[in-house]
Amino acid sequence: MNTTDTTDTAGASKPAALGLGPALGPGPRDTWRALPAGQQPAYPDPAALRRVTDELAGAPPLVLPGECDRLRDRLAAVARGEALLLQGGDCAETFDRVSVDTVHSKLNTLMQMSAVLTYAVSMPVVKVGRLAGQYAKPRSKPTESRDGVTLPVYRGDAVNGPDFTHGSRVPDPERLLRMYQASSHTLNLVRAFTASGRAGLSQVHEWNRDFIAGSPLRARYEGIADGIDRAMNFMRATGARPQDFDDSEFFVSHEGLLLDYESPLTRRDRRTGRSYATSGHMLWIGERTRDLDGAHVEYFSRIDNPIGVKLGPATTADTALQLIDRLDPDREPGRLTFVVRLGVDRVREVLPPLVEKVTASGAQVVWACDPMHGNTLEAPSGHKTRRFDDILGEVRGFFEVHRALGTHPGGIHVELTGDDVTECLGGGHDLGFPDLFHRYESACDPRLNRGQSLDLAFLVAGFLDDVRPVLDGLAV
Numbered sequence: 196m197n198t199t200d201t202t203d204t205a206g207a208s209k210p211a212a213l214g215l216g217p218a219l220g221p222g223p224r225d226t227w228r229a230l231p232a233g234q235q236p237a238y239p240d241p242a243a244l245r246r247v248t249d250e251l252a253g254a255p256p257l258v259l260p261g262e263c264d265r266l267r268d269r270l271a272a273v274a275r276g277e278a279l280l281l282q283g284g285d286c287a288e289t290f291d292r293v294s295v296d297t298v299h300s301k302l303n304t305l306m307q308m309s310a311v312l313t314y315a316v317s318m319p320v321v322k323v324g325r326l327a328g329q330y331a332k333p334r335s336k337p338t339e340s341r342d343g344v345t346l347p348v349y350r351g352d353a354v355n356g357p358d359f360t361h362g363s364r365v366p367d368p369e370r371l372l373r374m375y376q377a378s379s380h381t382l383n384l385v386r387a388f389t390a391s392g393r394a395g396l397s398q399v400h401e402w403n404r405d406f407i408a409g410s411p412l413r414a415r416y417e418g419i420a421d422g423i424d425r426a427m428n429f430m431r432a433t434g435a436r437p438q439d440f441d442d443s444e445f446f447v448s449h450e451g452l453l454l455d456y457e458s459p460l461t462r463r464d465r466r467t468g469r470s471y472a473t474s475g476h477m478l479w480i481g482e483r484t485r486d487l488d489g490a491h492v493e494y495f496s497r498i499d500n501p502i503g504v505k506l507g508p509a510t511t512a513d514t515a516l517q518l519i520d521r522l523d524p525d526r527e528p529g530r531l532t533f534v535v536r537l538g539v540d541r542v543r544e545v546l547p548p549l550v551e552k553v554t555a556s557g558a559q560v561v562w563a564c565d566p567m568h569g570n571t572l573e574a575p576s577g578h579k580t581r582r583f584d585d586i587l588g589e590v591r592g593f594f595e596v597h598r599a600l601g602t603h604p605g606g607i608h609v610e611l612t613g614d615d616v617t618e619c620l621g622g623g624h625d626l627g628f629p630d631l632f633h634r635y636e637s638a639c640d641p642r643l644n645r646g647q648s649l650d651l652a653f654l655v656a657g658f659l660d661d662v663r664p665v666l667d668g669l670a671v
């Protein structure tokens with residue numbers, strides 16, 4: 196894609212400063228700048244922004260093209276019905292929570308969910324974190340008012356601060372550099388953990404056993420855990436060693452919202468002529484910025500990473516087809532993931548025509564279910580929250596729709612944390628409205644806590660048995 200465009204970004208004026216060796220050069224021309232870009236910060240000082248983007252243009256890539264291509268291959272298997280996608284992490288990462296413990300527990304939670312789902316579908320699970328770059332938020336309103344005072348809304352740590360003061364809410368481009376550093380530190384931890392060999396399947400299964408032992412729903416989960424035990428015993432009996440169970444391959448993703456961040460970090464692989472956002476393996480376009488004539492679609496059309504697009508309940512099949520034409524013109528499996536977030540009440544009605552028409556067009560996209568963003572409600576206390584049963588219900592509806600159509604339910608995309616927060620209602624420990632006061636720590640949307648995330652994996656695994664015939668039929 197875009198292999199002939201040789202005009203460069205801001206970094207072009209000083210390619211020698213890139214320090215990237217001969218293989219990576221500045222990315223494609225900023226064609227998106229001519230188009231309307233939604234949800235961008237109004238920086239008061241353009242010169243300060245320019246200094247920051249110049250610095251980013253000279254910074255090393257966080258991920259390499261080969262890694263992005265590998266994820267694309269893995270997602271191609273998902274699109275063909277041979278694997279599942281598990282994508283998850285915070286709604287909004289924050290700079291003050293880049294710590295060994297936070298990253299480790301999030302990663303472990305995803306690994307534990309993945310082990311359960313792998314067993315349930317007898318397929319590889321492609322693990323992608325909302326991690327190491329998820330610092331910018333699109334908002335439904337540009338301002339927030341409290342006690343008669345109106346200030347710009349908090350847009351994520353990459354843009355401004357959460358404190359309700361004028362100083363904190365003014366967008367500061369220096370925060371883009373902190374985003375780069377925080378992402379780099381997080382990615383370093385992810386790479387260290389996954390390389391350590393301590394997230395192998397045997398260890399992950401032990402953590403799941405511990406979780407089950409303390410769960411009020413243990414009776415429902417034990418059958419699955421026993422099944423995993425038997426499968427692992429069988430493997431051992433065949434002579435497989437613990438390291439043969441290693442399934443710790445892990446990728447990172449975030450919403451590619453801030454084009455002043457993504458653009459200078461976009462690099463061209465001189466060997467192939469392909470261009471990559473090097474801020475993460477996979478980027479997605481949010482529901483609020485996927486305008487066909489907008490800057491985000493234009494930018495994403497010029498990078499070769501695997502990409503996602505969020506689709507809300509108002510999406511028409513025509514829009515989905517036009518997005519495919521713009522973003523996956525060659526219809527390459529693994530390039531495009533549609534992350535549908537329709538709500539438990541709408542998924543059975545809205546999803547079928549989308550899937551039918553996209554499938555009929557010959558495109559092989561990954562269909563992923565985001566059961567979070569269509570199910571947000573306001574608690575009497577004013578907290579944004581979500582019901583676990585709605586989340587589970589939307590996932591169930593998503594799988595049922597695909598079962599009925601004979602198509603592949605590619606995976607799930609969830610907002611979660613490895614910490615014991617109390618932000619969503621329900622789950623194994625049946626959190627209620629009063630619990631929201633105990634540990635509500637999200638900087639934006641409510642996340643499943645560690646236990647609720649594992650509840651989701653075990654309960655989805657339970658009903659996946661119903662859709663097994665579809666998965667078996669597809670995995671030829």
Ligand SMILES: O=C[C@H](O)[C@H](O)COP(=O)(O)O
Nearest residue numbers: 286332333334335336639640
């Ligand atoms: O994930 C993010 C939220 O859904 C998005 O920022 C909108 O939230 P808001 O309605 O609080 O602005």
Ligand SMILES: C=C(OP(=O)(O)O)C(=O)O
Nearest residue numbers: 286481482483505536568
């Ligand atoms: C803002 C988000 O989602 P959406 O674009 O689907 O609203 C999100 O994933 O946090």
Ligand SMILES: [Mn+2]
Nearest residue numbers: 286610639640
């Ligand atoms: Mn969110």
